[in-house]
Amino acid sequence: MPILFSIVVGIALFFMIGFVARALLQAFAPAHLKPTFRDTPLTACFGLSVILLYVVVAIFAPMIAPFGEGEVLGAQFLPWASPHYLGTDKLGRDMLTRLIYGARNTVGIAFATTALSFFVGSFLGIWAALAGGWLDQWLSRFVDALMAIPALILSLLLLTIFGTSVLTLILVIAAVDATRVYRLARSVAQGIVVMDYIEAARLRGEGMWRLVRREILPNAVAPLVAEFGLRFCFVFLSISALSFLGLGIKPPTADWGSMVRENATLITFGDITPLLPAGAIALLTVAVNFVVDWQLHRASGLKE
């Protein structure tokens, strides 16, 4: 019954937030963007507002949170009651506070990792597509070999060897993820490189730098941006999974994945508190996916 109830409440909230966000977007959007927002689907409006909420919480975490990030405040596993609205965890730290700081830590680390993997992957991918020849061959075969090992397994292997700290976590996940970005960036760039305008620019005698900057990048930005959203989801889920397995972000840093792990025993008593951080992860991923889906749909719709 409570499951059914929460599903109904969830759907109601979804529509409410979606409608309100759409109305706000239309009211406050700059004039030239208004047509874009007019037929934005509810899912995308919902996604945009959730992302905005997370960003605000992440930035202003210390001001919003009622207590300190690692502060031990008393008894463990307190029920939901004032002043601990969501109870306390197994060390007696305030759950709500740690959820709020989690937005900063988990999302921040995932974002930094994605940005790093994206920078490296797309740079190498475009370079390989444009240069062709042995450079392309070697890079692509190397990436193929890495991609033949499942991502999580490769990450686990690398984490065993390099040990688990936040820095190695970021580097390992970024390296593993960069192979996927490389693949996409290379295929996008290859689609552009075969165009006649690139041939024309080459025959004109343009240098490599100008080809990338003026001829390829402007045409590759749209697919790469959508991919950034997808890669973020993937990285975010990977880091959360590793933290949940005890191999990612370490206590006392507040992090959603490890919060689920630490408090998982409560589930067996029917307490849903450990699902809150898991739900926080799910909600952000859903939101990003909704927005990406909308963008991809728009991009494919405009082509017709």
Added chain:
Amino acid sequence: MHGIWTMIRQRLLLGMLTLFIISAVIFGATELLPGDLARELLGQSATEETLAALREQLGLNESAPVRYWNWLTGVLHGDFGMSMATNKPISELVGTRLGNTLFLALYAAALAVPISLTLGVLAALWRNSIFDRASNALALTAISFPEFFVAYILILWLAQSGIFPSMVRMTEATTTLDFLYMAFLPALTLTLVVTAHMMRMTRAAIINLLASPYIEMARLKGMSPMRVVLRHAVPNALAPIINVVALNLAYLITGVVVVEVVFVYPGLGQLMIDAVTNRDIPVVQAIALIFACAYVLLNLLADVLSTITNPRLMHRK
């Protein structure tokens, strides 16, 4: 027909080569560590004797190619070496757990593949309908859920009420039927996560084809929508669908790790996480190699199958 066998042979050879390279990557990764592996593992306080002993045990005194060769020939004979944490032969640790993990993956696949292919085809057939939109939004939501979130929701819902067990405990007396019952929740978790992906990709593969001129031709020949999809679109969508299935089954392999931990399922994933936590490198290498093998073999199988289903390749000019 002659050409197709050459092609399949080439794919097989390429697959073997990939496996060889993967084994080199998995083995060689330890070489990436700057400094001494033994010291890294034992910490700064270790004495010279213990360090020397560990080096001896890991064979660090030999050159890397020699160690790789020894390791590889051992693996080919089913000998993965000794676990550092438990001092048992790795093949013994892996043995039954490999079977359990394969069982769980196949269980989930048997549920997920038929469901998602049916849903994908239906969504493509009724595209832009309420059914399509709802299933698309649901699938997108399911994709976004971390596996452990899905797992705990299922536990809260189905195990709290006592319908299904939330942990898998096996004894000598466990029958296959018991096993199916006990492993239902982990299998269902994997199914839910994978079905969403597979369904979306199946739908996309078919819709992609529905824009082809030969589909319009079939409609202009007065064929019913069902016949257009089943007889004209699906045979051409086989290759993409096979690849979608392979990709998602490969994804199952990864998903298994988290799900096994949640449900305390005695499989390879559990073992691997323990090994990573203890930095038991030989065990991690062995399991990584096994997972990678499964992954490569799946892709190889998909590759061969989609070659066989392609009339352009089967019937040369």
Added chain:
Amino acid sequence: MEEDPLLTITDLRIEGRSGELWHPIVKGVNLSLRRGEVLGLIGESGAGKSTLGLAAMGFARDGCRIAGGSIDFDGINLRTAPEAQRRSLRGKRIAYVAQSAAASFNPAHKLIDQYCECPVVHGVMPREQAEADAFELYRRMRLPNPEAIGFRYPHQVSGGQLQRAMTAMAMACRPDLIIFDEPTTALDVTTQIEVLAAIRDIVRQFGTAAIYITHDLAVVAQMADRIKVLLRGHEVEEADTRSMLAAPREAYTKSLWAVRSFARAERPPATGTPVVSVRNVTAGYGAVDVLKDVSFDIHHRRTVAVVGESGSGKSTTARVITGLLPPRKGEVLFNGKVLPPNFKVRSREELRQCQMIYQMADTALNPKLRLRELIGRPAEMYLGLKGKALDSRIRDLLALIELEPDTFIDRLPSELSGGQKQRIGIARALAAEPQLIICDEVTSALDQIVQEGILKLLDRLQAELNLAYMFITHDLATVKSIADEVVVMQRGVVVERGPKAALFAEPKEEYTNLLLSSVPEMDPDWLNRLLAARAGQ
């Protein structure tokens, strides 16, 4: 006695969707077709021909809707009839032949299985009878090995044969009406003849009514009893074929007819060093030689047309000259000096002298750059122009290609029409101030009237700027109008070359003759005469 028409379309309006808005495609067209009659629908791209043709089957493509009017097929109202009833007519009583048979046959099934689908599913005849019938129709369509060809997959059969197999498939249920949607547009001219003849004969033998959609006037003249001209969704005029050809009434129709009349006199033969001289070039990809011992010259102020069917090596020749494909043997001379074979080692000056205009302006112009940069870049790069000087040069170039500088200079390619885009391609080539421009099928993606404008522009620029053109094309009408010399290619070899007038008047080689005689003429009796002449040989 006047019988009831088979198909009557009244005030038909069809709309297409872009985003959330519906815009009209067909704007109130009437049409009436008697049994056994062939109606030709002609018009340029965007005229609504195909949409109208499909509507005759009660069908609208995804993203289109029939917004008004009525479609009456043999007493059945196709707009109000339930979908099941419409479906039972399609393939059985109204059939369709698509433009590209290669794309419209399902690659996963054999030809015979696709043939039998209609008769069996619609319950016209059992499978065995349908197969026997298929062999008979394949024979009538003059397909080789009519009893075996059906057991092949589409990719194993050539384009011209597939098109005939598709016509046979359309005939399977002996429909009352067949819609032919540009059935020969994708074919080479020499193949086109056979397909046209086969289609015409089978339609006559079975007395089938047909709507024949094409943009090629000469083709429609051979096929249709009556012609209807469409322009942007409106009907311009309709008349029987002979009177329409002899005396078109409307200005638009007259202008369509007039396109073919543009031709300029051949310029006097040039002397001195040729701008470009291709000498004994052999080149190819991998182990295959695509070009074999190709030689020809291009002089100042002359246009050399390189003609041939697909796969003849025309474009490969251009790639050798530009240096994209270094030849295996032979060399390319520019003003008497040997050019380095690879463009990467050519000097900037050598690159500047030879510019290229592409067939598809859509892929030849970077969609993210404004015209200012597209045209300005070569001038900036080669001639070192900057600031004011560059700006005024770009404006001059825009004026030269007859586009208003102030309106266009800051536009993106997506804000231009097809013909305007091609003009930008020309301006970009001119900006380098070259001696030679290679035009690769520059008019074949354009409508006839737009083609004419581009050809006239190129001709004017040649006279003003003293340019040499290498004009690659498969369209002999274009050759007739613009070339001074012609190089005929077939399978990588130069079959014949010489001054235009001489070559057209007295072709020496058999292949040249075949190629020239296969070009449809605007004379309803042309196909008959040609077939009779060939049969007599």
